[in-house]
Amino acid sequence: xxxxxxxxxxxxxxxxxxxxxxxxxxxxxxxxxxxxxxxxxxxxxxxxxxxxxxxxxxxxxxxxxxxxxxxxxxxxxxxxxxxxxxxxxxxxxxxxxxxxxxxxxxxxxxxxxxxxxxxxxxxxxxxxxxxxxxxxxxxxxxxxxxxxxxxxxxxxxxxxxxxxxxxxxxxxxxxxxxxxxxxxxxxxxxxxxxxxxxxxxxxxxxxxxxxxxxxxxxxxxxxxxxxxxxxxxxxxxxxxxxxxxx
Amino acid sequence: xxxxxxxxxxxxxxxxxxxxxxxxxxxxxxxxxxxxxxxxxxxxxxxxxxxxxxxxxxxxxxxxxxxxxxxxxxxxxxxxxxxxxxxxxxxxxxxxxxxxxxxxxxxxxxxxxxxxxxxxxxxxxxxxxxxxxxxxxxxxxxxxxxxxxxxxxxxxxxxxxxxxxxxxxxxxxxxxxxxxxxxxxxxxxxxxxxxxxxxxxxxx
Numbered sequence: 001x002x003x004x005x006x007x008x009x010x011x012x013x014x015x016x017x018x019x020x021x022x023x024x025x026x027x028x029x030x031x032x033x034x035x036x037x038x039x040x041x042x043x044x045x046x047x048x049x050x051x052x053x054x055x056x057x058x059x060x061x062x063x064x065x066x067x068x069x070x071x072x073x074x075x076x077x078x079x080x081x082x083x084x085x086x087x088x089x090x091x092x093x094x095x096x097x098x099x100x101x102x103x104x105x106x107x108x109x110x111x112x113x114x115x116x117x118x119x120x121x122x123x124x125x126x127x128x129x130x131x132x133x134x135x136x137x138x139x140x141x142x143x144x145x146x147x148x149x150x151x152x153x154x155x156x157x158x159x160x161x162x163x164x165x166x167x168x169x170x171x172x173x174x175x176x177x178x179x180x181x182x183x184x185x186x187x188x189x190x191x192x193x194x195x196x197x198x199x200x201x202x203x204x205x206x207x208x209x210x211x212x213x214x215x216x217x218x219x220x221x222x223x224x225x226x227x228x229x230x231x232x233x234x235x236x237x238x239x240x241x242x243x244x245x246x
Numbered sequence: 247x248x249x250x251x252x253x254x255x256x257x258x259x260x261x262x263x264x265x266x267x268x269x270x271x272x273x274x275x276x277x278x279x280x281x282x283x284x285x286x287x288x289x290x291x292x293x294x295x296x297x298x299x300x301x302x303x304x305x306x307x308x309x310x311x312x313x314x315x316x317x318x319x320x321x322x323x324x325x326x327x328x329x330x331x332x333x334x335x336x337x338x339x340x341x342x343x344x345x346x347x348x349x350x351x352x353x354x355x356x357x358x359x360x361x362x363x364x365x366x367x368x369x370x371x372x373x374x375x376x377x378x379x380x381x382x383x384x385x386x387x388x389x390x391x392x393x394x395x396x397x398x399x400x401x402x403x404x405x406x407x408x409x410x411x412x413x414x415x416x417x418x419x420x421x422x423x424x425x426x427x428x429x430x431x432x433x434x435x436x437x438x439x440x441x442x443x444x445x446x447x448x449x450x
């Protein structure tokens with residue numbers, strides 16, 4: 001891999017008040033899985049500011065189309081057809097191009113294609129539930145899927161997950177690695193969900209809530225939801241002989 | 247509610263993390279969990295090939311919760327330098343890394359044992375922020391149900407005596423939690439999320 005991008009000096013520190021608390025008794029799985037000792041702060045080195053690179057060559061023709069990528073020929077996944085699109089930016093507002101985004105979700109009935117998911121909603125034989133794409137030069141990404149259904153889960157006696165899509169995003173450095181979830185505007189289950197509530201600040205929850213964009217929707221086909229993702233910002237290395245870009 | 251101390255100056259906040267959930271494998275290692283036909287192969291399963299330079303090692307990792315139970319649903323990613331200490335990254339400024347080594351691996355825990363196994367090489371040393379050399383290490387990132395923000399740690403080897411991270415005061419008495427046990431190309435490393443042996447996790 002040739003050096004075609006300026007090295008990063010360090011990332012902005014994570015705002016751990018904005019992120020969810022590691023341990024939240026309302027989300028029971030976190031109780032035995034959250035470290036109890038303080039994290040040790042370490043200055044970024046190349047171990048953190050570099051990260052794996054993925055090219056468009058790894059992306060198959062249907063990888064960004066969950067309606068078709070698992071369906072039998074001539075078939076398609078059942079459900080409300082949607083497009084999810086947005087941009088990957090950093091905390092400076094700069095586009096983050098060429099990053100791999102992977103997403104996964106339940107089907108329209110709220111059932112995952114996983115042997116451990118025992119929810120009584122039906123499996124859709126034409127829906128796998130995974131997809132991936134790579135952001136363009138301006139950080140834009142898009143994919144097509146069906147709107148996932150909400151589902152109950154065994155946390156409290158009557159807890160439900162709002163409809164959501166899981167996102168995994170790489171940045172330019174391994175320390176930018178992020179997994180999050182996208183929720184849908186107007187879903188009454190969002191404020192009731194113990195996983196959503198691991199986040200303290202309502203503005204942070206709002207940041208994970210995609211907006212319906214009627215102007216980007218495809219008539220008689222699909223609604224579009226807009227979801228921007230922000231990765232950590234970085235300080236670029238200051239070169240004495242090359243001030244531009246700093 | 248926290249005071250929005252820097253909101254006007256920095257309107258872009260990092261997207262808050264959410265747990266990868268119990269079914270992270272559907273998205274990141276679909277073939278592993280039986281969703282075949284979408285991708286040819288799961289990303290990150292092969293870090294090395296026949297031409298990769300360096301000492302081959304097998305690294306077995308087990309992530310253990312506060313009750314002493316291995317996480318059978320964890321997903322672990324590693325990121326490491328090649329045998330010469332170069333990262334296979336677009337923004338590696340020092341030169342071209344071994345093209346036969348990806349430097350990046352992603353493996354799901356075994357559904358029965360919770361063991362995560364990487365076939366890789368021993369990395370070379372990489373400079374720290376201040377220019378000192380760091381001992382060879384593998385950067386580790388862990389997600390699973392119940393982990394609200396991916397956990398970052400490192401794995402060192404027995405030769406890690408002189409390292410700017412390990413020599414920090416606040417790591418001295420917990421240093422052993424960052425050093426893999428083994429030799430002759432086979433290493434085992436337990437990562438404890440809680441308890442007296444709690445692994446050092448980093449705020450990077």
